[in-house]
Amino acid sequence: MISIKTKLSLWLTVLVLLSSLVGLGFIETMLRQAFHDSIIDRLHEDLEQIVLASHISNDDILIDSSQLSGFYNPAYSGRYYQLNIGDIEVRSRSLWDKHLDITPLAPGETRVWQSKGPQHHDIQLFSKGLPPISPGDNNPTLTVAQDLSIGRKVFTEVYGAKLTVNVTMLLVMLLGIFIILRQSFKPVNKVKHALSRLREGHSSSLSLESVPAEIKPLAETYNELLEYTSNQIQRSRNNLGNLSHGLKTPLAVMRQQVEVLGLKDPETAAALEQQLDQIHKMIERKLAAARITGDMLPAAQMVIPRDLESLCLTMNKVHHQKQVDHKFDISEQVPRLPIHREDGMELFGNLLDNAYKWAAEMVLVRIWLQQGEIQISIEDDGPGVPDDELDNLTHRGKRLDEDVAGHGLGLSIVKDICEQYQLQISFERSPSLGGLKVLIQMPKH
Incomplete structure (x- = not known):
């Protein structure tokens, strides 16, 4: 258009x-x-x-x-x-x-x-x-x-002179039209840049300082809508959080009662324990849905590569006894990840912590776009995981530190977050560094 x-x-x-x-x-x-x-x-x-x-x-x-x-x-x-x-x-x-x-x-x-x-x-x-x-x-x-x-x-000389003057004036007018339009649309370009910063998560509202008077009411309405949506989402998440915390105590009491009942009637206790597990998982799913709702606001999403650089700086301090370098290979087509920043920091924090823990000298993070999906890989040059154990890492309910002694990845947290956002995660040997490679496929919203 x-x-x-x-x-x-x-x-x-x-x-x-x-x-x-x-x-x-x-x-x-x-x-x-x-x-x-x-x-x-x-x-x-x-x-x-x-x-x-x-x-x-x-x-x-x-x-x-x-x-x-x-x-x-x-x-x-x-x-x-x-x-x-x-x-x-x-x-x-x-x-x-x-x-x-x-x-x-x-x-x-x-x-x-x-x-x-x-x-x-x-x-x-x-x-x-x-x-x-x-x-x-x-x-x-x-x-x-x-x-x-x-x-x-x-007559030809007079008309020729006038024609030259008119053509010159015409060119000056066309140049003036171009300059005037360019200057007039500069504020609109600033609004476009502000929207881009908002989309990338660098700001949470539009700045109204340089907005033209003609579109200032629209920008003000947009800011009010952002604030209203943010408040509604925050209120929803708070209510779900309060509900979760409110149900924890009754669930804990019921689990204790089920344990006591297990001494007298193991079958009934097992059935009740199964129902309690379903209630607990339902609560977690609702909390996850509340966090995912934050994707509606770009400012709440994970910004690339800013947040990854922050995590790597933290890992350098945590593993200061080792000299591990990190390298990013991130496509410009992926300025942010459609995941809530808190969940993203927890997800990649666990994966980077494992990579730094087992890396000898290098950790490689690659993010690219392929067939409408965001591909994310985290690789290290450590000893890796035996090939016959790679498939076991994706078993539901497994922890990596239970499958491989001393690895300590916190796989349950990673897998829970991936399930909440419907992300596909797989493990393989890194073809370039030789250590473990974690591959995450994320739909681009």
């Missing part, structure tokens, strides 16, 4: 381009019309001036050039006139040996058109029919013309 910033950029760019093109076209049309009108006005003035300088009689036709502009004297100067009376044709000196093709007009009739003139240049012509000298004479027609090449050159 296209972002709001991209949509705004595209729409504003298209709008600016369209408005600029329409403006340029409109200005060009206006300039051309103004250029054409100015030429027609000049030709009209020249024609009136030539009419005043003309003396037409039956015996003679005279145009006093001293009353006209000097542009009509040089050959092919670009300013021309021609008077046609029947077969008589009077031309300006600027036409030299050329003549204009004129259509006779009735008195007072005018005509405006363009044609090819001297030197094959485009010229603008303006003709007007004059009153006849005597009845029955052919209608005199006076025509003035102007070369368009010079005017078009000036």
Whole structure:
């Protein structure tokens, strides 16, 4: 889906381009019309001036050039006139040996058109029919013309300069749109970064200092929802914890009574003991469910590699008598683990404690993403576990220190946490270090 910033950029760019093109076209049309009108006005003035300088009689036709502009004297100067009376044709000196093709007009009739003139240049012509000298004479027609090449050159230079200015302004506007949008969306990017920190567990709420006014109510509502959800989860966990602690004493008393009953009626005692075990496991499952509910809040989840580094520093202090180095190989695609931080610290604390206890020099922790699941392996370069004993480590209710003398992993705690979060755990020999390798497969929520 296209972002709001991209949509705004595209729409504003298209709008600016369209408005600029329409403006340029409109200005060009206006300039051309103004250029054409100015030429027609000049030709009209020249024609009136030539009419005043003309003396037409039956015996003679005279145009006093001293009353006209000097542009009509040089050959092919670009300013021309021609008077046609029947077969008589009077031309300006600027036409030299050329003549204009004129259509006779009735008195007072005018005509405006363009044609090819001297030197094959485009010229603008303006003709007007004059009153006849005597009845029955052919209608005199006076025509003035102007070369368009010079005017078009000036028009091209003026329009070219304006086009350059407009294109420059257009580029500046597009750059301004980009800069303004970038600056305007900076607070939104800060909110995005804050949400990322919240997701990764670095904070528990959104900072409202740099939030724009338009989305500040949304951020405030989001913080209120986070606080409400956190309080509800904490209240639920507290209630379950209180229930668990409240049931421990009655369960302990009942177990004592069952032990006494076992001396008289072993079968009934065994049945009651089984029911008490089921009650105890049900309580543990409910407590585990309450802890897992904390995954709804990223701040309560285990952050990688921060929390693992904290555990390794603790293990270095606990096993200070040994020089054990730790190495992490953690994918950037896994910034956190979908497990409550308290449970995660307990789970990996037990596994790392075992690895440090039996490692000679190195402990390797690898975390990567494979087929939508998070793979976690903890390896050491210690003596490991015999191959024929590896399968026994996953037996329900077994402890590692019962299967292998002196290992002391606390497997029951590890297996309980894995069962609570439906994690798959397996044990094998490390192919790279030669010691024990613990592999945990964790669904990515």
